[in-house]
Structure formats: structure tokens, C-alpha cells
Amino acid sequence: MSFSQLCNQIFDATTGHYHEFDNVDATPHNPYEKGSIEFLLFSKNWIDAVQWHLEDIIRDPAIDPVEALKIKRRIDASNQERTDLVEYIDSYLLDKYKDIKVANDATINTETPAWAIDRLSILALKIYHMKQETIRTDAAPEHIKACTDKLNVLLTQRTDLSRAIDELLADIEAGRKYMKVYKQMKMYNDPALNPVLYKGGK
Known part of the structure; x- marks a missing residue:
């Protein structure tokens, strides 16, 4: 089984x-050993599935504005969690190679392998719902x-996309390509970098 098939x-x-x-x-019930690549892939897709449905809920024209704000903040937190998991997957592969x-x-x-894998996870959700x-x-x-x-x-x-991911990993394994991981420097969640937060909302 290729890596993309596993994904x-x-x-x-x-x-x-x-x-x-x-x-x-x-x-969720994650059946895989914690820390394994399978565990990370399951966790990644679960976050994406929950966020997919949060995005549906927040678009209800009759939603209560207070509830909508709560969901928006939950989506923001989910985006951060999603980014963190992508970086964990890249770190796993970086260590492997x-x-x-x-x-x-x-x-x-x-793009790094994990960001391509991120797109593969979203595709699984698009395919299911379509x-x-x-x-x-x-x-x-x-x-x-x-x-x-x-x-x-x-x-x-x-x-x-599956073929492209497998080819990228094969190139990395053969030394034809190399990985470099840049941590996502999201500024809007950081109290030290978002002016609205460090100025106290003024």
C-alpha cells in the first residue's frame, strides 16, 4: 500500500x-496508536470533518448572532489546531527522512508533504458530501x-493529488528533493502580534 492509499x-x-x-x-474513537502516523491522519481528518460542519452551521441565515460568534471563534481555534497537526505530520516525515x-x-x-496531505483530507470530505x-x-x-x-x-x-504525493515522497526518499518546514506564523491568534489584542480592543 502506498502512503497516499493509506491516507x-x-x-x-x-x-x-x-x-x-x-x-x-x-x-471520536481513534483506533490507532498515539503518536503513529495513522493516529495523526485520523486526528487531522476528524478536525476537518468537524470544521466542515461548523462552516455549514454558521451559514444558517436564522442563526442567533451570539451563537454565530461562538462558532466563529470555535472555527478559528479549529484552524489553529489543524495547522498544528499539519506541522506534526511534517515533523514526523522530517524525522523519518x-x-x-x-x-x-x-x-x-x-509545499511540504503534509500540506498536500491536508488537501487530500479535505478532498475526502468533498467526495463524501458530493x-x-x-x-x-x-x-x-x-x-x-x-x-x-x-x-x-x-x-x-x-x-x-495522490500520485503527486507519492512521487514527492519517492523523490525525498531518493534525495532528489528535500524537506524544509516553516512554522506557520499565524498572527491573528497571538496576543503579542494582533494589534486588536495587544491594544486591548481599542
């Missing part, structure tokens, strides 16, 4: 696990057809 298998299973509850406050001899003409990729649209019994045939076409595009996109 897709876990992401699909985790997305399915979320929809057993279909509740943003549900407690730390002894690889890098070729003199090796190049760096436009597939649900194709089996609705209360939708017009035109809607079903449009969603089926979109689903096919998403499946092709997942195939292409």
Missing part, C-alpha cells in the same frame, strides 16, 4: 466515522447530474 483509506474511514454521529460535539543523503542538485517542493448529493431522492434530475459530474472531477483530482 485515503484512513480519511474515508474517519469521515464515515464522523457521520455515524453527525454531531460537531461528538467524541532525516538520514537521507540529499543530492547536490536536489530541489525543494512548492456523493450524498448524487443519491438524494428529493432533488431534481439536473441537480443529480450536475453533482455526479462534480463528483467525477473530485475523484480525478484525488487520483492526481
